[in-house]
Each structure stands twice: as C-alpha cells, then as structure tokens.
Amino acid sequence: MSTSAHSIVEPTARVKWMAGVLVAAYALVTLIPIVWIVMTGFKSPSDSIAYPPKVIFEPTLEGYVNVFTTRSRQSAEYMAQLPPPQTWYEELVRERNMVITGPSRFADRYMNSLIIGFGATFLTVILGVMAAYAFSRFRVPLRDDLMFFILSTRMFPPVAVAIPIFLMYRELGLSDTHLGMIVLYTAVNLSLAVWLLKGFIDEIPREYEEAAMVDGYSRFQAFRKVVLPQAKAGIAATAIFSLIFSWNEYNFAILLTSGQAQTAPPFIPLIIGEGGLDWPAVSAATTLFILPVLIFTVLLRKHLLAGITFGAVRR
C-alpha cells in the first residue's frame, strides 16, 4: 500500500503535526506551575521573591530544612559561643543567625494525610466493589432507585453539608480523628466508586463466575478469583480518583481537623507564617505533597488507561 493512500483511521502527516503542537502547548501550560513550585522549593527566600523572577539560581535545601524544623533567631554573641554545628542542616540554619529548636509538625501532618488518604481509598474500593457487584449481579429490590439515590449524593458540593457534619462529628466525638476523616472521605467517594465499578463489573460476563461456581467454588470465592482480577482496571481507576479527592481535600480538613488528625492541605499554608515570607518552605512542602499521588498514579497508569476508556472495552 502506498503511503499516500487515503485512510480513514490513519491521520495525515499534517494532522499529526498539528496534534503534536497542541499537545505540547497544553503540556507546557499545565506543567509550568508545577515546575515553578519544584524550582521555588530549592531557592533561597530572596531568590524566591526576586523580580524579575530568577530561572537560573543557586539551589539550596533551606526550604526543605525549614519545612521539617522549628527555628529561633539568636543574637550574634549567642551564635558565636555555640559549639560547631553537628550536621549540614544545622549549618544551613545558622547562616541565617538561627538555631533549630525542634522538629516541625509537618511530618505528623504528612503522616495523617497518608493514613487518611490511603485509608479512605482502601475502604472506598472494598465497599465500592462489593456494592457494585451486588448491584450488578443480584436482584436488589429497588435497584434503580437505590443507584439514583447513591448518585444523588454527588449532586451538591460535599461542603454544602459541612455544618451538619461538623455538628454530628462533635457529638459523636469524631472531630479531629483519623477514623472520622476516613469515614467522611469514604462516604463522599463511594457514590462515584459504586457507579464506576458497576460499569466495569457489568462488562464482565457472568458466565465466568457461573463456570467457577459449577467447578466447585462458592460465590464469594468466584468473586475473588474471577471477578476481581478482571475488574482490575476499574479498581485502579476508582482508587486513583478516590485518592486524589481524599488527598487534596481542603474544606472538610480545615473545618474538622486542627490537631492530631490534621492533614497536610490545611497545614501547608500555615508554614508561610513561621518566619516571614518563606515561599521556598511552602514550595518544598507542596512538592513533597504532590509525590505520593504522582507515584501512585504512575504505578497504576497501565490500568488507569484502560479505566478511562471504560465502555469501550472489547467484550
């Protein structure tokens, strides 16, 4: 076949070139802010607010040190009589006439985000896949109404119910607890999870489970051995959507957490108050904050791709 032959599936060279330009432009626009955040994390405070903005600069880990420590400013006399610094980060801090007074709360908040984010995601996937399976396979009474009811929880922004939830949580003692936040995020995510996963499970012919059940497996075993592996793409997509929501959620976090269960999103803006305009520290925290979702998404990318094209799955 000659290369100039017309094809309705193969794009022409010109279309390909234009598509390439568009994709590159889009990538540039979306990546610049992220690149800027990562860069700012490695700048010194003065470089970070320099005008015109500096693209070439001398990188420093000061921002990262500041994220993880609390520091206090001391007089020159006090600094002079200190023993020599033990570590590279102490040295970095002393250049600014400060001493480290202890660890910051960032590591705790980050840990809280991990526990709550992954906890809620795990719970969402487990409950979602079981509910979706039941809706897909069993004669659930009022199934269509229930499915609509589940979807209807998505018809208003979650924060619209913030005040009732705040009051409920105060009464139940769930305010500022890991459990409370996991339950809340699970509840918000579950509607999407059930709908998404039901679509995937509907696509899996029930003959597979029936074959397994005739072959000596119970329904639950058939579900685990036959349905779950084939719903991988849906589970991956659901997990990613769920994690992104739980991880980034700000409104409920700021309302319901303040101390022991506070997640990173409400905490990161507070960093800027500790020691003036510490943009490098904020950016360093943000960079670290982006990483888990990024890693998680890259790990599940293969499945996610199949997940986004759901409905187009070949039967």
Added chain:
Amino acid sequence: MAEVALDGIAKAFKRTPAVRDLTFTVHDGEFFVLLGPTGAGKTTTLRLIAGLERPDAGGLSIGGRDALALAPAQRDVAFVFQQYSLYPHLSVFDNLAFPLRAPGKGLTEPDIRRRVEAVAVKLRIDHKLGNRATQLSGGEMQRVSIGRALVRAPACFLMDEPLSSLDAKLREELRVELKHLQAELGATILYVTHDQVEAMTLADRVGVLIEGRLQQVGPPNEVYERPVNLQVAQQVGALPINLFPAAQLRLPEAEIGTVGVRPEHIVVRPAATATRDARPTARVLRVERLGPEDVITLEWNGLTLYAAQAPELTGALGESATVRVETEGVMRFDREGRRLPDASPSAGVPADVELDALGEMLGAGGAQPPALAAGVR
C-alpha cells in the same frame, strides 16, 4: 459418570414460561442432545441442572442423589459454555487447573499438573499450556474449555452449543473429536444445540424442545423419520420438510390436515423425460449443486418445495420438471398437527407416485387411510 433425571421441571422468568413440565432421563454414559430453536429453553434446562437457576417446580436427581438442594459446586457437573468460557487473566494451564484447585478438592500441585497435562495431550493443546487464554484461536479456546470439563471427571457434562461459534471446518473436526472422546470415556453428556447435523451425528438420543416443551425423545433417525407432530417435523432436518395443506392436494374433508414429505423423497426429473402419466407440472426456481447432492427449489401449485437428490438424477433441468413422490416418505398429520400412524405396508402401494396424483392416492381410502407404507425398511 452418572444418570441425570428431570421430573416435571418448570421454570418461568417474570411469568414468561421458559420450560414447562420437563421430564426426561439422560442415561449413564449416554450422549443426549437437546435440539430446539433459539429461545426454546435449551440453555435454561442446562442452567437448571447445573444449579445456576432454581426451578419453580419439579424434581432433579444426578447420580441417584436429589440435586435440587445442592449448590452448583456440590452437584458434580461440568458446564461447557457457548462463549466466554476461558478466564482471560489466566494461562491455559491455570485455566485447566482452575476446577482442580477449587477449595475442598485437596489435590497437590504435582497431581494437578499430571491431570492437566494428560487432558491437554488428549485434546492436542499440550504445546499451548504456557499461553495466555486470550492468545488462542477459536478452536483451541473451545478445546481448552472442553478440557476444563474433562479434568474434573464429573458425574455429567452439560454442553451449551460449544461448537456454534467456530467456523464450519473446525466445527466438523471438533464434533468428530467430541464423539470419539465420549465413546472413549463413557461420559454422560447432555448437549444442547440448534444445529441439525450436530444433533444427528452426535446423539445417542435426541430430545426435541420447542417453546419450553419436550416434544419427542428418541434416537436421531426415529425423530427424523417418525416425528410425533408437525413442529418436530419442521424442527428436525437440515432442509425444511415440504408441507402440503390438505386443500392443496384436493383431499376431501377428512382427518388429514397436512401432508409432509422430506426433500430426499421428492424426485425431480427433467421435462424431457415426461411421459403420458408424468407431465411437467413444477417450475424450477433454483438448483444448488452442493457436490454429493443437488438441492432443487421448485414451485408447484403456489407452494415452494425443496428436493434433494443425487446429481446424476437431476440431469439438465430446464424451466419445468416432473415431480414424483416416494410413497415411503409420506407423513400424514391431522388437523391439530399430530402425525397419523403409518398404516402397515401393503402390496398395492406403488413405490412412488406423481405429485399431482398424491392427493388422489391419499384420498382414495376416504376416511379410511390408504395403506401407505412407512416401512420398506
């Protein structure tokens, strides 16, 4: 292997009956084919036996045990599905081993490996064991699917049109293999199909299922040659049976409602061979030369007829032809569609008769049916 007995099984879906009052027995070691058109309830019957559906009424025993109270896993039957039979996320080996790894089987991995390999060799898929199930051709997939039933050595095999998704040549090949396997294993098989040829070639006995009712059970040739009613006569046979309403044959108002003649009992000769009592009366619409036989489509008195005969009989057919009917192949049905019993053979009946004279001959006896033979066999 074991016997499977259904006793008055009925099942309706949302008040639409799927099967009604189904009673039949698949004997130990028998190849039983359930034949019927789409929607007749064939698959439902298999699913009821496997325990994937619960009957509304009736009884079921497998190997002498009452099976209705048992979960599918406990019934010891193997199901070969029409489609979607292999787990796409597993290799061929794991697909074959899947039933053996079921909880409570208590087989060791070396045992499993031995049994899987034995079955794979038997089905000639041993070189594919490492492949993913999705990398197989259609024929290989269906072999693995049958293999997955074979590794278990169950009480009974239930097969739901296992060959229907394959191309013609492969289907023929697997059909022969399947029959061979069954004979070798002495397996009890309940096989469901709408394919005439499969039913005729595979079955020890055929059950004809129409609209959820079992119409007739018997050896293939019996069901073909002596159908109990019009529906069965129409259902069985690769070529449609020729049906003559009594009025078309100018039969007097009598018990005969319809006369049926299978295509192979219609003899078509070129008009050139016409004699005084064999006038060319039918118009030739089409001649399909299939090799071993010709299928001729005719128009006679406004009816479309099919005839099948050896090519050397057909000769050079023009637009018109003479048509004769072999009297041994004439079936008479009453006004409700029930077949009337063939009268005992008598000397006075000619071996064949011109189509135009068929009604005359049948009507000769009036209400008393003439001695039309079923039986030069």
